[in-house]
Amino acid sequence: EVQLLESGGGLVQPGGSLRLSCAASGFTFTSTVMNWVRQAPGKGLEWVSTISNSDGRTFYADSVKGRFTISSDNSKNTLYLQMSSLRAEDTAVYYCVTRSNWKAFDCWGQGTLVTVSS
Amino acid sequence: EIVLTQSPATLSLSPGERATLSCRASQSISNYLAWYQQKPGQAPRLLIYDTSNRATGIPARFSGSGSGADFTLTISSLEPEDFAVYYCQQRSSWPITFGGGTKVEIK
Numbered sequence: 001e002v003q004l005l006e007s008g009g010g011l012v013q014p015g016g017s018l019r020l021s022c023a024a025s026g027f028t029f030t031s032t033v034m035n036w037v038r039q040a041p042g043k044g045l046e047w048v049s050t051i052s053n054s055d056g057r058t059f060y061a062d063s064v065k066g067r068f069t070i071s072s073d074n075s076k077n078t079l080y081l082q083m084s085s086l087r088a089e090d091t092a093v094y095y096c097v098t099r100s101n102w103k104a105f106d107c108w109g110q111g112t113l114v115t116v117s118s
Numbered sequence: 119e120i121v122l123t124q125s126p127a128t129l130s131l132s133p134g135e136r137a138t139l140s141c142r143a144s145q146s147i148s149n150y151l152a153w154y155q156q157k158p159g160q161a162p163r164l165l166i167y168d169t170s171n172r173a174t175g176i177p178a179r180f181s182g183s184g185s186g187a188d189f190t191l192t193i194s195s196l197e198p199e200d201f202a203v204y205y206c207q208q209r210s211s212w213p214i215t216f217g218g219g220t221k222v223e224i225k
Contacts, residue, residue: 044205044216045162045205045207045216046216047214047216095161104167106167106173108163109161110161111161
């Protein structure tokens with residue numbers, strides 16, 4: 001059974017940093033495309049970033065490019081999202097999501113809430 | 119960036135009725151469209167990928183169709199558990215984008 005467990009969310013001041021983690025199990029992490037998708041309170045879904053664990057390629061939404069860094073530790077089956085220069089508009093639930101064979105977002109974690117506020 | 123427009127924003131129907139949800143892309147996306155269901159307080163769940171392929175465990179009452187820029191999700195006969203928000207999503211080009219959602223509510 002695929003399991004994705006996010007952690008690291010919380011309250012942070014504008015301009016601050018935070019690192020999210022996603023512990024994965026139940027599938028071959030090293031060959032899976034991993035993603036972060038977020039959802040602001042009461043709003044829709046927004047793709048944030050993607051990493052291909054097999055070759056290390058990364059992709060970012062323009063809204064986070066230069067501020068967020070996605071990475072993976074294949075030895076720990078863990079996905080990360082390093083977030084810096086955080087803004088109020090980054091406030092959202094952040095979901096860790098798999099994407100099999102570069103197709104749809106097929107398995108979702110339960111999410112971790114990031115709140116950016118002074 | 120490809121913009122996905124979902125309509126209607128809200129669909130008020132009764133259990134047993136047929137639901138038809140629309141997703142229109144700002145340009146052709148071939149068949150690279152997926153649909154998700156989200157219930158309050160839960161993560162989204164994949165229903166349909168590549169326009170018409172049901173994900174594992176999704177009931178046959180959910181079907182997808184379309185091509186190019188116009189797509190439809192149909193729920194043939196609404197069950198009580200189907201009342202939720204539905205999102206479409208394209209993977210034709212970066213950035214990956216989602217539609218704004220359609221809420222299917224009980225009439």
